[in-house]
Amino acid sequence: MNALMRVENLKKNYGKVEAVRDISFSIPEGTCFGLLGPNGAGKTTTIEIMEGILSPTSGSVYFRDREIDNHFRQKVGIQFQSTALPEFIMVKETLDMFRAFYPNPRSLDEIIEICSPSVIIDRDKRKFSSG
Ligand SMILES: Nc1ncnc2c1ncn2[C@@H]1O[C@H](COP(=O)(O)OP(=O)(O)O)[C@@H](O)[C@H]1O
Ligand SMILES: [Mg+2]
Secondary structure, eight states: OOEEEEEEEEEEEETTEEEEEEEEEEEETTOOOOOOOOTTSSHHHHHHHHHTSSOOSEEEEEETTEEOSHHHHHHOOOOOSSOOOOTTOBHHHHHHHHHTTSSSOOOHHHHHHHHOOTTTTTSBGGGSOOO
């Protein structure tokens, strides 16, 4: 099976703190992958480097054999550990805003159709349950 993502010799230091000490692994396409470990093991740092929001001290991250770049950002969807969505806007306005980040987005109607959030589309997101 091809590697969807590959991490090679990743290191991250915060000053004198060695947050990630030379790790390498690959994630096969079609698998569900998780990182387990004690507090402070470097899981969040590793994931944030893989998301492209933190730079490594050294080492590389590949998505489909290509080092992560803007192409990667356009291909993936990331649900962050905590996400701050704008307050005071409707669900469909949130979808419309996120679709605007992509060069050739599907229409808002198509996205609504695919995600099937039609029941909640006109609701204020502050009134949702956190789940
Ligand atoms: N921004 C930062 N500045 C300095 N040290 C940090 C920072 N972020 C994380 N660390 C340190 O790096 C280590 C790994 O942290 P982290 O990746 O959050 O671990 P985990 O998610 O496995 O609990 C810890 O020692 C943590 O204190
Ligand atoms: Mg963490």
